[in-house]
Amino acid sequence: MTPGDSPLLPAVEAFLRYLRVERQLSPLTQSSYHHQLQALIVMADALPLTDWRDLDAPKVRMLTARSKRAGLGAASLALRLSALRSFLDWQVHQGILHANPAKGISTPRAPRHLPKNIDVDEVNKLLDIDSNDPLAVRDRAMLEIMYGAGLRLSELVGINLSHIDLPSGEVWVMGKGSKERKLPIGRTAVLWIEHWLALRDLFGPQDDALFLSNQGRRISTRNVQKRFAEWGVKQGVNSHIHPHKLRHSFATHVLESSGDLRAVQELLGHANLSTTQIYTHLDFQHLASVYDAAHPRAKRGTS
Incomplete structure (x- = not known):
């Protein structure tokens, strides 16, 4: 199943509209959310998961583990989990979920590299x-x-x-x-x-x-x-x-x-x-x- 056929997609599309219209986030930030959530839809369909209300903490850990096996480094894993948390927080605010199952789940901390400047x-x-x-x-x-x-x-x-x-x-x-x-x-x-x-x-x-x-x-x-x-x-x-x-x-x-x-x-x-x-x-x-x-x-x- 492609992301476009997934029953998980409509909620993600509604969230992205919220980011664009109400939050007015930059196009780069919107694109990042879109990319991360699309990747999560593909992995969630393979669990299988067809309703965001069935997502729990063990399934979030499974998605994190699959992302890591797919080659994501610590920084990319943190970005993906952050996008998922924000999306699920929005669902809680909308009354779709009672709680955010991604809360409290951490990823390996990425080393902080100081950006280089020129003199x-x-x-x-x-x-x-x-x-x-x-x-x-x-x-x-x-x-x-x-x-x-x-x-x-x-x-x-x-x-x-x-x-x-x-x-x-x-x-x-x-x-x-x-x-x-x-x-x-x-x-x-x-x-x-x-x-x-x-x-x-x-x-x-x-x-x-x-x-x-x-x-x-x-x-x-x-x-x-x-x-x-x-x-x-x-x-x-x-x-x-x-x-x-x-x-x-x-x-x-x-x-x-x-x-x-x-x-x-x-x-x-x-x-x-x-x-x-x-x-x-x-x-x-x-x-x-x-x-x-x-x-x-x-x-x-x-x-």
Whole structure:
């Protein structure tokens, strides 16, 4: 039986509509939920399971074990179980289930790898794009605002013309969980956005997206990833360039300069400070030097 024939599918489709319409989650997040729940439907049909109300904790453990045997690593298993928990929580809220059978079931903890950043000199090398080609101007504007405001990829492609206030140097973005925030973008980003806006009509815009593909439609996340990687190679940057690396570089550089973890948390749109602490690592030597310079008890007296 394919997922499209499964009696489990209608509830999943209703949940995905809820994520799209009511939660207004990003397309990337919706796609992730869709992929994970489709995979679970295939495995659940093989149990067999034909009604979500018959799902219990032992069956959830079986689905987790089958996913692991299928080759999923710890991080992917955690993602799949998280999608299932959210889906079942929604069913409880809808009155379909009395309790969530996935509560309390854990997966192996994935090791946390700190994302890598690039140093300021490498960022400057990447952004030193001096071209009148409209696509190059667009790409530099995207790179400048991505690094200048520490945006997520979904936030970058979601910017509309009305979300930009160039005189004040601010951009409005919709983050995870439909949380809005307004961010400063810096003078250089403003300058290159102005350059891009002077050329934008050449692409025959078909909507109010700030950044367009050469077909005049909102640029896709995949296109942005491809263009950023290509510019990394063209500019001779030593590491692979992708949007998340620019976001992390923004956070690391601001934190190293300011030491203000709370401000970086707000700029990144993190709900929890613990996320920022992991995401924006400072090396121990830098932390030690800040401590030695700032803490009264760290100052060494002379004997």
